[in-house]
Amino acid sequence: MGRRPAADRTEPACRLVRFEAADGVALAGLLFEPRRKSKRAIIWLHGGGGASVFESRRTNLLASVFIAHGIAFFPFNNRGSGIVRRAGDDLGGSAFERIRDCVADIDGAIRELWRRGYRGITLAGHSTGANKIAVYDHYKPRNRAKRYVLLAGGDDTGILYAQLGARKFNALLTKAKSMIKSRRGEEIVPPIPGQTMLSWRALYDVANPDGDYNVFPFFEAMTGTKLSRRPFRSIRGIRKPSLYIYGDRDEYCFDDVPRCVSILAQNVGDRAEIVVMHDADHGFSGREEEIGAIVASWVER
Secondary structure, eight states, X not given: OOOOOGGGSOOOOOEEEEEEOTTSOXXXXXXXXXXXXXXXXXXXXXXXXXXXXXXXXXXXXXXXHHHHTTOEEEEEEOTTOSSSEEETTEEESTTTOOGGGXXXXXXXXXXXXXXXXXXEEEEEEETHHHHHHHHHHHHOSSOSOOEEEEESOOOHHHHHHHHHOHHHHHHHHHHHHHHHHTTOTTSBOOXXXXXXXXXXXXXXXXXXXXXXXXXXXXXXXXHTOOOOSSTTHHHHTOOSOEEEEEETTOXXXXXXXXXXXXXXXXXXXXXXXXXXXXXXXXXXXXXXXXXXXXXXXXXXX
């Protein structure tokens, strides 16, 4: 039995939900609900680099699996969606995002589902979305989410360091600090190979080893490079049941997924589980429904 072609699948029905982040920024998402009333829901946090749940093939595929399990699904575009967008009176999109802003976005999404009667809420995030879950828990450990699913959390700080080398990395970090101090943080950084457009403020957020963004510092642990003062500080603080999922071909794991997973296992809490999917890349391309089934089964336990 092979997978059905996408054209053969029935697209699940949903409604467009407009809501506000806790600080008033307008956001929007898609709410997929099972036929039978349910108290359980999964909030989905997309990745970075200009991602959008409205344009992702993954959205409908995951939704079909979750609602078949009687779980509502609420993927939404946070203020970091797209490359450039408005975020209230400020500029948003991945070019201007600060990861800590996710706290207000997630609070708004949880509040919206709570208003609709959902109580068994799971936060699930892919790539940068996984980092955001850890950041959210760090700043709001007493939140209404019951559990977390962190898929393919990545080490963007380490990737940038490995790409540029110590001298160029430190020079870029110093320049970013200077631009922010001079109130020029929203100016655009000259192009960096492999990176989408970034402002100096957003670049500093990603590159700062002691900043909120540096959730999964695999590169430091793998190479013995001392970058941050407290590696894995956010991950170590998570107390809620958490599921971490990686593909064994994740292209952002420095060509050594087993080593990254081993390092992660040394830093997670007692209520964490780690799953490695065979023959899967960073985006779980072509394996979306299998990922959905793994997550749904874990949520149902």
